[in-house]
Amino acid sequence: MDSKVKMIRNLRTSERNGNPRIFLESTVLEAGNFAVGEHISYTITNNALVIQKTEDPSYKVAKRKRPSWKEHRPLIDYCNGDLGILFRAKEKIDILVSDSTIVIRKELSFDLCVIGQPRLEGEQPLKKLTFASFPSGAGVASAALEETGYFESKMGADIWDLAVDSYLHNFSNGSLYFGDLRSINPAYIPSVDVSWLSPPCVEFSALGQLGKGVLEGLGVHFARVVMATGCKAIIIEQVPQYFKSRSFEQLKGLLAPMFPFWNVSNIDAFDMGAVAGRRRGYAVAFADNEDFQFPAVQSLPEHRRTTVQQIIGNDWEEGDWRKIEGSTMQHLLNKSGNNNFTAEKNRTLVGLNDKKVSCFIANYSKINVTSSYFVHPENPSLWRPFRSDEIAKFLDVPEWFSFPENVSENQRTRLLGQSVAANVVKAIGIEVAYTLMKQKVRKTIDQSFVVPVQKNQNNQLAFIL
Structure with a gap:
């Protein structure tokens, strides 16, 4: 059994029918390679609840599905009277996840030696x-x-x-x-x-x-x-x-x-x-x-600066094209005043030949005047938000970086908006x-x-x- 701890999840227990309840999200279970329908066992020690894969069919991993997910993902919702031996409702706990094993203990436990002495991944020195x-x-x-x-x-x-x-x-x-x-x-x-x-x-x-x-x-x-x-x-x-x-x-x-x-x-x-x-x-x-x-x-x-087209490539036709007339964009383009919140000052609409776009923020998908959106090169009455893969290119995110399928397009945009300019981080890192x-x-x-x-x-x- 691989006993290296891959994740530490910290949360509070909840309560159901007077008993403490532990809800393990898909993210936690997938980190331990638990799949929907797999048989599992619950073992209560003197200071921990241990969940492991087993051949015993008494318990199995449940499933859940959200609209943005293409398929079901694993879920464990455990509420047993025996949990009261270890935890109270609304008490903070640490969940130590290793391959095929999950150890749940009270928060602030320094002792990781439960079931095969799990240890933090990467304990051996890395070369870099x-x-x-x-x-x-x-x-x-x-x-x-x-x-x-x-x-x-x-x-x-x-x-x-x-x-x-x-x-x-x-x-x-x-x-x-x-x-x-x-x-x-x-x-x-x-x-x-x-x-x-x-x-x-x-x-x-x-x-x-x-x-x-x-x-x-x-x-x-x-x-x-x-x-x-x-x-x-x-x-x-x-x-x-x-x-x-x-x-x-x-x-x-x-x-x-x-x-x-x-x-x-x-x-x-x-x-x-x-x-x-x-x-x-x-x-x-x-x-x-x-x-x-x-x-x-x-x-x-100026003549050496990169253009929008050089960043997004030739597949610019793919995307959520919308009419300017009657849309939020028409309202933003008509804003006026002496402040910085006008479309002209913020490059709210940009084209293929533009060489600068505004900063991509977490709320980019909510359409705001301080962000840049793409005007159709052949039909200027149409516009669309930049796709998440295009935003990643603008931020110079390494090509090998990707998002899991369960993260929707809007969620990817939000995550990128909360991230960094990778070109600057690389330069500082060097x-x-x-x-x-x-x-x-x-x-x-x-x-x-x-x-x-x-x-x-x-x-x-x-x-x-």
Whole structure:
């Protein structure tokens, strides 16, 4: 039996008929290779509920289907009076998922030695630089770092099931924490070289609440997670306003004693050669002193810039074409005023020859003036949203990255809108890898260089020539 823990799911038990209830989603079961209809057993130990595949037909994996799914997916809904021995209703639990085995225990358990001593995947050192992502989202930033050839993902973490599904679909190495980051136990966090942080933006974005992180309070939790990894470098990505927030001040203040060397910069993906604009702030911190440089911003002449057609290719006819007249688009195109929320200022409609489109956001499918949509090249009375595969190309997402079938088109668009400009992440990742390599080379030379000395006749140390 493969006892490596692939996922840690953190959630609360619910209640039914006065008994605690445990509901295991498809994402959790598929991580352990449980399929619809397979026979399973429930074993209650002195501190855990263990679910395993078995030949005994007493219990089997149930099924569920949502409209966006092409086929049924596995489901376990367990509510037995015996559960009261271990858990209370509405109590937080940790679900440790390995191949063909699920171990369910109370939250904050440091002991992973249940049924074959399960351990975190990736416990053996990997040859490349390792990193963990908090949160990992669908895994676009992780894909960008791996695409450099220098990095290998060792852990992801997210609370959204669709993001978890997408991450697991693309990354087989390492483990994944499925739950609220504020509840993750350090025992589940592996040692890595680099921590990637992408804090929530709703408190800081101009499209969000502009709370400046006063009530957000995640800075302390991110610091706790970073310290648990024992990493040598940190990369943080977020809207520029985040780096002026109280949350960032708290995060940096807690980490500065261990990571005294910080670099902060704002970079627009368009300035790095992308067609889609995406201005974000980035911070890179190191435990050891070493000169670090953010990637140089390219100044491309207009005639060398890529066009929309070069990005989306020749299959542009495929998509959800709509009439401008009488649609939301007509209203957006007719908006006027001196502010920045007009179609002209935001490139709300773009064509094949355009060389810049607006940033793709999570709510892209709701049709808004600050995003770019595609006007029909041959019939300007028609328009459509860009497809998710086209958005992925605009964001320079590696070609091997894909979404599982259960994630719908709108959900893919939302996940991409919450992700990153992969071209910028790759460029920063290369610089971080170079800096860490310089540190390693310097330390190796310092350790290997020994000055040969001996005592001379006057009992003084002298070089051996």
